[in-house]
Amino acid sequence: MDTMTDPSPSIPDLTDETPQKIRKGFDIRYLFVLMILIGVVGGTYTLLQKPKEEVVVPTPTQIPTPTPVGKVKLPLATSSAFLEINASVASLSSSLSALQINDTTLVPPQVELPLGFANE
Amino acid sequence: MFFLPATVWASSTSAYQEYLQEFDKYRTILNDFKVARAEYLKFKTLASEEKALTATKAFVSQRSYLLRSYLVFVAERIKENPSMSPSDKSLYSTMINNEIQFLAGNAALAGSIAKLSDANGVSEQLTSHYTILQSSAYQTIVALKIADLGKLDASYYEILTKSNDFIQNNKSAYAPETLVRLERWMLQIQNKRSIYQQKIEEIQKENATLKKASLEEITASFTRIQKALADAKQYLGEGASYLQELTNAMQYKE
Numbered sequence: 222m223d224t225m226t227d228p229s230p231s232i233p234d235l236t237d238e239t240p241q242k243i244r245k246g247f248d249i250r251y252l253f254v255l256m257i258l259i260g261v262v263g264g265t266y267t268l269l270q271k272p273k274e275e276v277v278v279p280t281p282t283q284i285p286t287p288t289p290v291g292k293v294k295l296p297l298a299t300s301s302a303f304l305e306i307n308a309s310v311a312s313l314s315s316s317l318s319a320l321q322i323n324d325t326t327l328v329p330p331q332v333e334l335p336l337g338f339a340n341e
Numbered sequence: 342m343f344f345l346p347a348t349v350w351a352s353s354t355s356a357y358q359e360y361l362q363e364f365d366k367y368r369t370i371l372n373d374f375k376v377a378r379a380e381y382l383k384f385k386t387l388a389s390e391e392k393a394l395t396a397t398k399a400f401v402s403q404r405s406y407l408l409r410s411y412l413v414f415v416a417e418r419i420k421e422n423p424s425m426s427p428s429d430k431s432l433y434s435t436m437i438n439n440e441i442q443f444l445a446g447n448a449a450l451a452g453s454i455a456k457l458s459d460a461n462g463v464s465e466q467l468t469s470h471y472t473i474l475q476s477s478a479y480q481t482i483v484a485l486k487i488a489d490l491g492k493l494d495a496s497y498y499e500i501l502t503k504s505n506d507f508i509q510n511n512k513s514a515y516a517p518e519t520l521v522r523l524e525r526w527m528l529q530i531q532n533k534r535s536i537y538q539q540k541i542e543e544i545q546k547e548n549a550t551l552k553k554a555s556l557e558e559i560t561a562s563f564t565r566i567q568k569a570l571a572d573a574k575q576y577l578g579e580g581a582s583y584l585q586e587l588t589n590a591m592q593y594k595e
Contacts, residue, residue, distance in 0.1 A: 298592035329478045
Protein backbone atom coordinates (compact mmCIF):
# COMPACT_ATOMS: atom_id res chain seq x y z
CA MET A 222 0.00 0.00 0.00
CA ASP A 223 1.47 3.15 -1.18
CA THR A 224 -1.06 5.16 0.75
CA MET A 225 1.38 5.61 3.54
CA THR A 226 1.76 9.18 4.54
CA ASP A 227 4.79 10.85 5.72
CA PRO A 228 4.64 10.61 9.51
CA SER A 229 6.85 13.68 10.08
CA PRO A 230 4.86 16.89 10.59
CA SER A 231 5.10 19.38 7.86
CA ILE A 232 7.25 22.38 8.58
CA PRO A 233 5.54 25.60 7.56
CA ASP A 234 7.33 27.69 5.04
CA LEU A 235 8.29 30.91 6.74
CA THR A 236 10.18 32.35 3.87
CA ASP A 237 7.29 34.64 2.88
CA GLU A 238 7.13 36.45 6.25
CA THR A 239 9.97 38.90 6.66
CA PRO A 240 11.81 38.87 10.02
CA GLN A 241 11.21 42.64 10.42
CA LYS A 242 7.44 42.26 10.41
CA ILE A 243 7.57 39.74 13.20
CA ARG A 244 9.79 41.75 15.58
CA LYS A 245 8.04 45.03 14.92
CA GLY A 246 5.55 44.93 17.84
CA PHE A 247 5.34 48.74 18.35
CA ASP A 248 5.43 51.51 15.79
CA ILE A 249 7.56 54.53 16.81
CA ARG A 250 4.96 56.83 15.29
CA TYR A 251 2.47 55.76 17.96
CA LEU A 252 4.90 56.97 20.60
CA PHE A 253 5.14 60.32 18.85
CA VAL A 254 1.33 60.63 18.70
CA LEU A 255 1.09 59.59 22.36
CA MET A 256 3.54 62.31 23.39
CA ILE A 257 1.55 64.92 21.48
CA LEU A 258 -1.64 63.73 23.17
CA ILE A 259 -0.02 63.96 26.62
CA GLY A 260 1.17 67.48 25.77
CA VAL A 261 -2.27 68.59 24.61
CA VAL A 262 -4.04 67.11 27.64
CA GLY A 263 -1.47 68.55 30.05
CA GLY A 264 -1.57 71.98 28.43
CA THR A 265 -5.36 72.07 28.47
CA TYR A 266 -5.39 71.06 32.14
CA THR A 267 -2.90 73.80 33.03
CA LEU A 268 -4.87 76.42 31.12
CA LEU A 269 -8.08 75.41 32.83
CA GLN A 270 -6.54 75.73 36.29
CA LYS A 271 -7.36 78.98 38.10
CA PRO A 272 -4.37 81.28 38.54
CA LYS A 273 -3.03 81.03 42.07
CA GLU A 274 -3.97 83.98 44.18
CA GLU A 275 -1.07 85.94 45.62
CA VAL A 276 -0.56 85.44 49.32
CA VAL A 277 -1.25 88.81 50.85
CA VAL A 278 0.47 89.30 54.15
CA PRO A 279 -1.84 91.37 56.31
CA THR A 280 -0.24 94.54 57.53
CA PRO A 281 -0.89 94.96 61.23
CA THR A 282 -2.54 98.22 62.09
CA GLN A 283 -0.78 100.45 64.56
CA ILE A 284 -3.39 99.83 67.22
CA PRO A 285 -4.97 96.43 66.80
CA THR A 286 -8.09 97.30 68.69
CA PRO A 287 -11.23 96.12 66.97
CA THR A 288 -14.03 98.62 66.81
CA PRO A 289 -16.72 97.37 69.14
CA VAL A 290 -19.59 96.18 67.00
CA GLY A 291 -23.06 96.92 68.16
CA LYS A 292 -21.92 99.13 71.01
CA VAL A 293 -23.45 102.53 71.26
CA LYS A 294 -21.14 105.46 71.82
CA LEU A 295 -21.70 107.53 74.91
CA PRO A 296 -22.74 111.16 74.32
CA LEU A 297 -19.59 112.23 76.15
CA ALA A 298 -17.54 110.73 73.26
CA THR A 299 -18.38 113.84 71.26
CA SER A 300 -17.55 116.28 74.06
CA SER A 301 -14.73 118.76 73.50
CA ALA A 302 -12.79 117.31 76.47
CA PHE A 303 -12.79 113.84 74.96
CA LEU A 304 -11.99 115.05 71.44
CA GLU A 305 -9.05 117.00 72.84
CA ILE A 306 -7.69 113.87 74.55
CA ASN A 307 -8.15 111.88 71.37
CA ALA A 308 -6.33 114.49 69.28
CA SER A 309 -3.49 114.64 71.82
CA VAL A 310 -3.00 110.87 71.64
CA ALA A 311 -2.83 111.01 67.83
CA SER A 312 -0.34 113.87 68.01
CA LEU A 313 1.82 112.00 70.55
CA SER A 314 1.89 108.88 68.38
CA SER A 315 2.93 110.80 65.27
CA SER A 316 5.60 112.77 67.19
CA LEU A 317 7.03 109.52 68.54
CA SER A 318 7.15 108.03 65.06
CA ALA A 319 8.95 111.12 63.74
CA LEU A 320 11.58 111.19 66.51
CA GLN A 321 14.98 109.93 65.34
CA ILE A 322 17.20 108.58 68.10
CA ASN A 323 20.13 107.78 65.81
CA ASP A 324 20.62 111.16 64.16
CA THR A 325 23.52 110.55 61.79
CA THR A 326 24.09 114.25 61.13
CA LEU A 327 25.09 114.73 64.77
CA VAL A 328 27.72 111.96 64.87
CA PRO A 329 31.18 113.54 65.36
CA PRO A 330 33.64 113.27 62.45
CA GLN A 331 36.49 110.79 62.80
CA VAL A 332 39.80 112.56 62.30
CA GLU A 333 43.39 111.37 61.99
CA LEU A 334 45.10 112.34 65.22
CA PRO A 335 48.78 111.29 65.38
CA LEU A 336 50.72 112.92 62.55
CA GLY A 337 52.88 109.84 62.10
CA PHE A 338 56.29 111.55 62.26
CA ALA A 339 59.06 110.65 64.68
CA ASN A 340 59.21 112.21 68.20
CA GLU A 341 55.44 112.08 68.58
CA MET B 342 10.47 121.16 57.97
CA PHE B 343 9.01 123.82 55.68
CA PHE B 344 6.74 125.04 58.45
CA LEU B 345 9.64 125.95 60.71
CA PRO B 346 10.44 129.62 61.07
CA ALA B 347 12.89 130.68 58.38
CA THR B 348 15.57 131.85 60.81
CA VAL B 349 15.53 128.56 62.75
CA TRP B 350 15.55 126.50 59.58
CA ALA B 351 18.38 128.51 58.08
CA SER B 352 20.87 128.60 60.95
CA SER B 353 21.39 124.91 61.60
CA THR B 354 20.99 124.02 57.94
CA SER B 355 23.62 126.52 56.83
CA ALA B 356 25.90 125.38 59.68
CA TYR B 357 25.49 121.80 58.51
CA GLN B 358 26.26 122.76 54.90
CA GLU B 359 29.39 124.56 56.04
CA TYR B 360 30.41 121.50 58.07
CA LEU B 361 30.00 119.27 55.00
CA GLN B 362 32.11 121.67 52.91
CA GLU B 363 34.86 121.60 55.55
CA PHE B 364 34.67 117.81 55.53
CA ASP B 365 35.24 117.75 51.75
CA LYS B 366 38.24 120.05 52.12
CA TYR B 367 39.55 117.90 54.97
CA ARG B 368 39.46 114.73 52.85
CA THR B 369 41.48 116.39 50.07
CA ILE B 370 44.01 117.92 52.45
CA LEU B 371 44.35 114.64 54.39
CA ASN B 372 45.16 112.85 51.15
CA ASP B 373 47.82 115.43 50.20
CA PHE B 374 49.27 115.21 53.70
CA LYS B 375 49.52 111.40 53.56
CA VAL B 376 51.33 111.53 50.23
CA ALA B 377 53.80 114.19 51.42
CA ARG B 378 54.42 112.34 54.70
CA ALA B 379 55.09 109.05 52.88
CA GLU B 380 57.58 110.76 50.54
CA TYR B 381 59.37 112.42 53.41
CA LEU B 382 59.57 109.23 55.49
CA LYS B 383 60.92 107.38 52.46
CA PHE B 384 63.47 109.86 51.04
CA LYS B 385 64.23 112.17 54.00
CA THR B 386 65.40 114.88 51.61
CA LEU B 387 65.20 118.61 52.25
CA ALA B 388 62.71 119.00 49.41
CA SER B 389 60.45 116.25 50.71
CA GLU B 390 60.69 117.70 54.23
CA GLU B 391 59.67 121.13 52.94
CA LYS B 392 56.74 119.61 51.11
CA ALA B 393 55.75 117.57 54.18
CA LEU B 394 55.89 120.66 56.39
CA THR B 395 53.59 122.62 54.08
CA ALA B 396 51.14 119.72 53.86
CA THR B 397 51.24 119.15 57.62
CA LYS B 398 50.48 122.80 58.40
CA ALA B 399 47.51 122.69 56.05
CA PHE B 400 46.34 119.42 57.55
CA VAL B 401 46.58 120.51 61.20
CA SER B 402 44.66 123.72 60.40
CA GLN B 403 41.96 121.96 58.40
CA ARG B 404 41.49 119.31 61.08
CA SER B 405 40.73 122.05 63.59
CA TYR B 406 38.42 123.85 61.14
CA LEU B 407 36.52 120.64 60.49
CA LEU B 408 35.99 119.91 64.18
CA ARG B 409 35.12 123.53 64.81
CA SER B 410 32.50 123.59 62.03
CA TYR B 411 31.00 120.38 63.44
CA LEU B 412 30.73 121.91 66.91
CA VAL B 413 29.20 125.11 65.51
CA PHE B 414 26.52 122.92 63.93
CA VAL B 415 25.92 121.16 67.27
CA ALA B 416 25.70 124.57 69.00
CA GLU B 417 23.02 125.62 66.50
CA ARG B 418 21.09 122.45 67.18
CA ILE B 419 21.13 123.25 70.90
CA LYS B 420 19.82 126.77 70.22
CA GLU B 421 17.03 125.46 68.00
CA ASN B 422 15.89 122.62 70.24
CA PRO B 423 12.42 123.53 71.53
CA SER B 424 12.40 120.78 74.16
CA MET B 425 15.58 121.58 76.07
CA SER B 426 15.28 123.57 79.26
CA PRO B 427 17.03 126.99 79.34
CA SER B 428 19.44 125.75 82.04
CA ASP B 429 20.43 122.72 79.97
CA LYS B 430 20.77 124.91 76.89
CA SER B 431 23.12 127.18 78.79
CA LEU B 432 25.12 124.25 80.20
CA TYR B 433 25.64 122.44 76.90
CA SER B 434 26.16 125.62 74.88
CA THR B 435 28.94 126.63 77.27
CA MET B 436 30.48 123.16 77.01
CA ILE B 437 30.47 123.25 73.20
CA ASN B 438 31.66 126.86 73.02
CA ASN B 439 34.64 126.01 75.23
CA GLU B 440 35.62 123.35 72.71
CA ILE B 441 35.15 125.78 69.83
CA GLN B 442 37.50 128.22 71.56
CA PHE B 443 40.06 125.48 72.15
CA LEU B 444 39.98 124.58 68.45
CA ALA B 445 40.32 128.22 67.41
CA GLY B 446 43.49 128.38 69.51
CA ASN B 447 44.77 125.14 68.05
CA ALA B 448 44.16 126.36 64.49
CA ALA B 449 45.97 129.61 65.28
CA LEU B 450 49.00 127.67 66.53
CA ALA B 451 49.08 125.75 63.25
CA GLY B 452 49.93 129.03 61.49
CA SER B 453 53.11 129.39 63.56
CA ILE B 454 54.51 125.94 62.76
CA ALA B 455 58.06 126.36 61.40
CA LYS B 456 59.29 122.77 61.46
CA LEU B 457 57.88 119.25 61.76
CA SER B 458 58.65 119.01 65.47
CA ASP B 459 56.46 122.13 66.00
CA ALA B 460 53.68 120.38 64.10
CA ASN B 461 54.02 117.40 66.38
CA GLY B 462 53.61 119.67 69.40
CA VAL B 463 50.47 121.37 68.01
CA SER B 464 48.98 118.04 67.04
CA GLU B 465 49.75 116.56 70.43
CA GLN B 466 47.83 119.42 72.05
CA LEU B 467 44.69 118.34 70.22
CA THR B 468 45.31 114.62 70.72
CA SER B 469 45.58 114.98 74.49
CA HIS B 470 42.41 117.07 74.57
CA TYR B 471 40.44 114.94 72.13
CA THR B 472 38.66 112.70 74.66
CA ILE B 473 37.18 115.79 76.34
CA LEU B 474 36.09 117.19 72.98
CA GLN B 475 34.55 113.90 71.92
CA SER B 476 32.77 113.31 75.24
CA SER B 477 31.40 116.89 75.18
CA ALA B 478 29.91 116.22 71.75
CA TYR B 479 28.45 112.87 72.79
CA GLN B 480 27.04 114.25 76.04
CA THR B 481 25.35 117.04 74.11
CA ILE B 482 23.85 114.67 71.55
CA VAL B 483 22.44 112.52 74.38
CA ALA B 484 21.09 115.61 76.16
CA LEU B 485 19.33 116.72 72.95
CA LYS B 486 17.67 113.32 72.59
CA ILE B 487 16.69 113.18 76.27
CA ALA B 488 15.11 116.62 75.85
CA ASP B 489 13.15 115.45 72.79
CA LEU B 490 11.92 112.38 74.66
CA GLY B 491 11.19 114.49 77.74
CA LYS B 492 8.86 116.72 75.76
CA LEU B 493 6.93 113.67 74.54
CA ASP B 494 6.88 112.23 78.05
CA ALA B 495 5.33 115.46 79.33
CA SER B 496 2.64 115.17 76.69
CA TYR B 497 2.13 111.52 77.66
CA TYR B 498 1.68 112.46 81.31
CA GLU B 499 -0.72 115.27 80.43
CA ILE B 500 -2.91 112.90 78.39
CA LEU B 501 -2.91 110.34 81.18
CA THR B 502 -3.93 112.97 83.74
CA LYS B 503 -6.67 114.35 81.49
CA SER B 504 -7.95 110.85 80.79
CA ASN B 505 -8.09 110.11 84.49
CA ASP B 506 -9.95 113.37 85.18
CA PHE B 507 -12.34 112.64 82.34
CA ILE B 508 -13.17 109.16 83.66
CA GLN B 509 -13.54 110.36 87.26
CA ASN B 510 -15.83 113.22 86.17
CA ASN B 511 -18.02 110.84 84.16
CA LYS B 512 -18.02 107.82 86.48
CA SER B 513 -21.78 107.46 86.35
CA ALA B 514 -21.73 107.11 82.56
CA TYR B 515 -19.78 103.85 82.67
CA ALA B 516 -20.81 100.38 83.74
CA PRO B 517 -19.06 99.33 86.99
CA GLU B 518 -16.98 96.63 85.28
CA THR B 519 -15.97 99.11 82.54
CA LEU B 520 -14.84 101.57 85.18
CA VAL B 521 -12.69 98.90 86.86
CA ARG B 522 -11.17 97.96 83.50
CA LEU B 523 -10.41 101.59 82.57
CA GLU B 524 -8.73 102.19 85.92
CA ARG B 525 -6.67 99.02 85.56
CA TRP B 526 -5.54 100.12 82.09
CA MET B 527 -4.55 103.54 83.40
CA LEU B 528 -2.40 101.81 85.98
CA GLN B 529 -0.66 99.86 83.24
CA ILE B 530 -0.09 103.06 81.26
CA GLN B 531 1.41 104.66 84.37
CA ASN B 532 3.65 101.60 84.85
CA LYS B 533 4.93 101.89 81.31
CA ARG B 534 5.87 105.50 82.04
CA SER B 535 7.70 104.42 85.20
CA ILE B 536 9.81 101.95 83.18
CA TYR B 537 10.58 104.76 80.72
CA GLN B 538 11.63 107.06 83.55
CA GLN B 539 13.92 104.42 85.04
CA LYS B 540 15.60 104.00 81.66
CA ILE B 541 16.12 107.74 81.32
CA GLU B 542 17.68 107.87 84.78
CA GLU B 543 20.12 105.12 83.79
CA ILE B 544 21.00 107.04 80.62
CA GLN B 545 21.59 110.27 82.55
CA LYS B 546 23.89 108.48 85.00
CA GLU B 547 25.98 106.92 82.24
CA ASN B 548 26.05 110.17 80.27
CA ALA B 549 27.45 112.01 83.28
CA THR B 550 30.42 109.62 83.51
CA LEU B 551 31.43 109.90 79.85
CA LYS B 552 34.19 112.44 80.52
CA LYS B 553 36.06 110.13 82.89
CA ALA B 554 36.60 107.41 80.32
CA SER B 555 39.09 106.76 77.50
CA LEU B 556 38.19 107.40 73.86
CA GLU B 557 37.31 103.72 73.26
CA GLU B 558 35.22 103.58 76.41
CA ILE B 559 33.45 106.82 75.48
CA THR B 560 32.51 105.43 72.06
CA ALA B 561 31.32 102.12 73.56
CA SER B 562 29.36 103.95 76.23
CA PHE B 563 27.73 106.21 73.64
CA THR B 564 26.64 103.15 71.65
CA ARG B 565 25.09 101.67 74.81
CA ILE B 566 23.32 104.94 75.57
CA GLN B 567 21.89 105.12 72.07
CA LYS B 568 20.47 101.63 72.50
CA ALA B 569 18.99 102.65 75.86
CA LEU B 570 17.47 105.78 74.27
CA ALA B 571 15.85 103.59 71.63
CA ASP B 572 14.46 101.39 74.43
CA ALA B 573 13.10 104.43 76.24
CA LYS B 574 11.42 105.61 73.07
CA GLN B 575 9.90 102.18 72.63
CA TYR B 576 8.41 102.25 76.15
CA LEU B 577 6.78 105.58 75.40
CA GLY B 578 5.53 104.20 72.09
CA GLU B 579 3.97 101.19 73.80
CA GLY B 580 2.40 103.47 76.38
CA ALA B 581 1.02 105.71 73.62
CA SER B 582 -0.53 102.65 72.03
CA TYR B 583 -2.16 101.80 75.39
CA LEU B 584 -3.44 105.37 75.61
CA GLN B 585 -5.07 104.94 72.21
CA GLU B 586 -6.78 101.76 73.45
CA LEU B 587 -7.90 103.58 76.57
CA THR B 588 -9.44 106.48 74.68
CA ASN B 589 -11.22 104.03 72.36
CA ALA B 590 -12.70 102.24 75.37
CA MET B 591 -13.65 105.53 77.05
CA GLN B 592 -16.27 106.12 74.36
CA TYR B 593 -18.49 103.24 75.43
CA LYS B 594 -20.50 102.43 78.50
CA GLU B 595 -19.55 98.76 78.42
